[in-house]
Amino acid sequence: MHDKFGGLLVYAKRLGEQTARWGLGELPRWSLGVLFFALVRRVNLGVWVVVAWTRRASSLGYESSLVLLSLDEKLVIRGYSDTLNNLQSQQEQDGYVVESSRGYLIELWRTRESIWVSGLFQIPERLCSFVDITWLKKHGKRVAISRGGAFITASPKLGLQHLVLLFVQEEFGAISDVIEKSVTEYEKVSSEGETSFTCVMKFGGSSVASAERMKEVASLILSFPEERPIVVLSAMGKTTNKLLLAGEKATSCGVTNVSSIEELSFIKDLHERQEQRNEKSLFIPEEESYFLTACSYLSLRTVDQLGVDRSAVAKHLDELEQLLKGIAMMKELTKRTQDYLVSFGECMSTRIFAAYLNKIGVKARQYDAFEIGFITTDDFTNADILEATYPAVAKRLNGDWLSDPAIAIVTGFLGKARKSCAVTTLGRGGSDLTATAIGKALGLPEIQVWKDVDGVLTCDPNIYPKAEPVPFLTFDEAAELAYFGAQVLHPQSMRPARESDIPVRVKNSYNPKAPGTLITKARDMSKAILTSIVLKRNVTMLDIVSTRMLGQYGFLAKVFSIFEDLGISVDVVATSEVSVSLTLDPSKLWSRELIQQASELDHVVEELEKIAVVNLLQNRSIISLIGNVQRSSLILEKAFRVLRSLGVTVQMISQGASKVNISLVVNDSEGEQCVRALHSVFFESELSELES
Numbered sequence: 077m078h079d080k081f082g083g084l085l086v087y088a089k090r091l092g093e094q095t096a097r098w099g100l101g102e103l104p105r106w107s108l109g110v111l112f113f114a115l116v117r118r119v120n121l122g123v124w125v126v127v128a129w130t131r132r133a134s135s136l137g138y139e140s141s142l143v144l145l146s147l148d149e150k151l152v153i154r155g156y157s158d159t160l161n162n163l164q165s166q167q168e169q170d171g172y173v174v175e176s177s178r179g180y181l182i183e184l185w186r187t188r189e190s191i192w193v194s195g196l197f198q199i200p201e202r203l204c205s206f207v208d209i210t211w212l213k214k215h216g217k218r219v220a221i222s223r224g225g226a227f228i229t230a231s232p233k234l235g236l237q238h239l240v241l242l243f244v245q246e247e248f249g250a251i252s253d254v255i256e257k258s259v260t261e262y263e264k265v266s267s268e269g270e271t272s273f274t275c276v277m278k279f280g281g282s283s284v285a286s287a288e289r290m291k292e293v294a295s296l297i298l299s300f301p302e303e304r305p306i307v308v309l310s311a312m313g314k315t316t317n318k319l320l321l322a323g324e325k326a327t328s329c330g331v332t333n334v335s336s337i338e339e340l341s342f343i344k345d346l347h348e349r350q351e352q353r354n355e356k357s358l359f360i361p362e363e364e365s366y367f368l369t370a371c372s373y374l375s376l377r378t379v380d381q382l383g384v385d386r387s388a389v390a391k392h393l394d395e396l397e398q399l400l401k402g403i404a405m406m407k408e409l410t411k412r413t414q415d416y417l418v419s420f421g422e423c424m425s426t427r428i429f430a431a432y433l434n435k436i437g438v439k440a441r442q443y444d445a446f447e448i449g450f451i452t453t454d455d456f457t458n459a460d461i462l463e464a465t466y467p468a469v470a471k472r473l474n475g476d477w478l479s480d481p482a483i484a485i486v487t488g489f490l491g492k493a494r495k496s497c498a499v500t501t502l503g504r505g506g507s508d509l510t511a512t513a514i515g516k517a518l519g520l521p522e523i524q525v526w527k528d529v530d531g532v533l534t535c536d537p538n539i540y541p542k543a544e545p546v547p548f549l550t551f552d553e554a555a556e557l558a559y560f561g562a563q564v565l566h567p568q569s570m571r572p573a574r575e576s577d578i579p580v581r582v583k584n585s586y587n588p589k590a591p592g593t594l595i596t597k598a599r600d601m602s603k604a605i606l607t608s609i610v611l612k613r614n615v616t617m618l619d620i621v622s623t624r625m626l627g628q629y630g631f632l633a634k635v636f637s638i639f640e641d642l643g644i645s646v647d648v649v650a651t652s653e654v655s656v657s658l659t660l661d662p663s664k665l666w667s668r669e670l671i672q673q674a675s676e677l678d679h680v681v682e683e684l685e686k687i688a689v690v691n692l693l694q695n696r697s698i699i700s701l702i703g704n705v706q707r708s709s710l711i712l713e714k715a716f717r718v719l720r721s722l723g724v725t726v727q728m729i730s731q732g733a734s735k736v737n738i739s740l741v742v743n744d745s746e747g748e749q750c751v752r753a754l755h756s757v758f759f760e761s762e763l764s765e766l767e768s
């Protein structure tokens with residue numbers, strides 16, 4: 077049985093003050109007989125996990141025991157249960173700093189040939205003598221490795237609350253080679269784990285804003301030697317904005333005045349740094365500088381600072397220059413060209429990063445998403461990923477890994493239009509969506525999204541710096557939060573993760589030890605009231621009152637068919653028998669600007685006025701209260717008390733069908749003040765105070 081299952085991990089949580097008393101040595105076979113199998117679920121392609129409670133554990137006074145059995149060759153046993161996740165978070169908060177000579181365990185990771193154990197739990201000295209432990213160094217810390225048999229660890233750091241019994245029946249092979257690796261050995265490790273990728277790690281523009289940051293991200297990735305990641309990157313820093321600006325300027329300045337499209341600051345920067353650039357033989361001829369956007373300068377500077385060959389981006393810089401000249405000549409920037417223009421940001425950041433990893437001896441391969449099967453609609457600037465993407469991407473990435481293993485570095489944000497075959501983008505912030513789509517395509521156990529904040533926060537930190545990280549969220553909560561304007565996640569990014577039930581972890585690349593936010597299908601809502609407050613500004617609201625008599629049917633249907641015909645989506649709706657109030661705000665940011673164009677709004681009003689009296693109200697904000705709508709009476713009571721004290725009139729209120737969101741519409745000028753006051757009440761007071 078053991079041979080078949082391979083590995084077994086029993087996790088027991090001590091109940092109350094009772095002492096943990098697990099026996100040493102191998103876990104007897106009979107103990108498997110008293111397992112209560114509570115859940116069997118397929119967590120990703122080809123991997124089965126069985127979660128069970130043992131009677132033996134509860135009779136010994138443990139609250140519960142969790143058993144994870146691998147029934148497959150490819151299992152990474154880590155974080156498949158709430159209990160384990162909670163435990164991990166706690167450890168991360170403890171800061172990975174365990175000075176004890178007794179060592180610690182982090183996780184069990186299994187490949188076809190071997191099981192790796194590395195870790196974080198301290199091991200009581202008296203137990204060490206019973207097990208065959210090898211001490212290794214991992215990132216300067218001592219790690220205990222057992223070469224088989226039973227292995228018991230406990231964590232005094234966590235107040236002896238946790239006891240982990242790890243029972244491994246296999247030969248470990250060359251574990252020391254695996255764990256104690258240097259950067260150059262990473263490649264060797266990767267090829268040993270021929271089971272393809274283990275997770276996707278997305279790093280946004282804020283995480284890779286400079287050469288320094290790229291180096292930090294590289295070491296962050298390498299600090300997870302047990303992972304074989306697919307890395308999704310956004311463009312460096314604000315490159316996308318810079319490219320858009322360069323494109324806009326190109327349309328109006330004329331070819332001969334091209335120098336004016338270049339951000340003056342770039343040219344100044346170029347000259348100010350001339351000395352430094354000459355030193356590094358980075359001099360760029362004056363005539364070339366015209367078309368060098370800040371982005372290309374950034375790329376060259378980064379390339380040089382990383383010591384990577386300029387050829388990594390030379391072709392792209394050349395093409396970018398040609399493209400800007402073309403735009404200047406045509407005096408036109410179509411959405412299609414705009415997508416092609418901004419794609420240079422991701423194409424260059426990924427090339428630079430992959431070149432850097434290769435330079436330091438870590439085998440990496442760069443991919444343009446539009447070349448590996450990201451098929452989208454032809455909605456330039458705002459394309460949707462089509463279903464055909466998933467098998468195509470999986471086939472390409474898995475196939476490449478099998479023939480020649482290497483870390484994959486994939487462009488975020490980009491795709492290829494199904495009909496025109498041109499490059500598309502997925503809407504601003506779309507790299508999050510690329511990451512979750514890859515997670516779904518490959519059925520990976522985890523999707524990591526690395527940002528510049530400690531996870532999803534209780535509100536936008538730019539509005540209220542006291543915002544706190546939210547440790548757990550459901551896909552529904554995260555999706556509502558993103559849709560209603562929290563910049564931290566792309567509005568559509570939760571969809572692939574939810575469809576394939578893959579946990580998403582939002583982490584801070586500037587502070588990797590922070591536990592971040594874990595987004596899963598379900599979470600314990602018993603104590604949850606409010607999770608986060610989101611503000612969506614600059615929203616247009618329409619009050620539409622039927623001109624017909626009360627009781628006429630078909631009014632709402634007519635109103636919504638007008639929006640459908642005009643291709644405008646509606647956010648928040650509140651209705652009565654003869655009237656409907658709604659806000660207009662397409663889900664993706666670039667289109668949003670469109671509907672604010674006067675002509676388009678005029679057209680909407682014109683059509684609606686055929687059946688109703690219409691009042692158009694602009695400059696409104698939606699405050700979304702994301703949380704446990706089962707507690708809506710409490711939430712609303714508190715919220716209205718706060719708003720009343722501020723003298724704010726709520727102009728519309730709606731409770732979404734998702735059961736996680738209550739939306740309130742107020743004036744733009746009042747929005748931020750309301751969020752701050754609501755935050756103080758909901759997040760800075762005790763639960764008991766809130767409920768009183």
Ligand SMILES: Nc1ncnc2c1ncn2[C@@H]1O[C@H](COP(=O)(O)OP(=O)(O)O)[C@@H](O)[C@H]1O
Pocket residue numbers: 279280281282283310505526527528529531532533534535536537538561562563564565608
């Ligand atoms: N509720 C929120 N939680 C966390 N960050 C938020 C929230 N609302 C807005 N933000 C902003 O989102 C930023 C992170 O998103 P983004 O800039 O898209 O990251 P990246 O470019 O790294 O993907 C944060 O720096 C923060 O200012």
Ligand SMILES: N[C@@H](CC(=O)OP(=O)(O)O)C(=O)O
Pocket residue numbers: 279280281282310311316317421488489503504505506507508
């Ligand atoms: N670079 C694109 C895509 C993206 O996702 O960026 P970020 O991860 O930095 O939000 C943008 O700025 O929209």
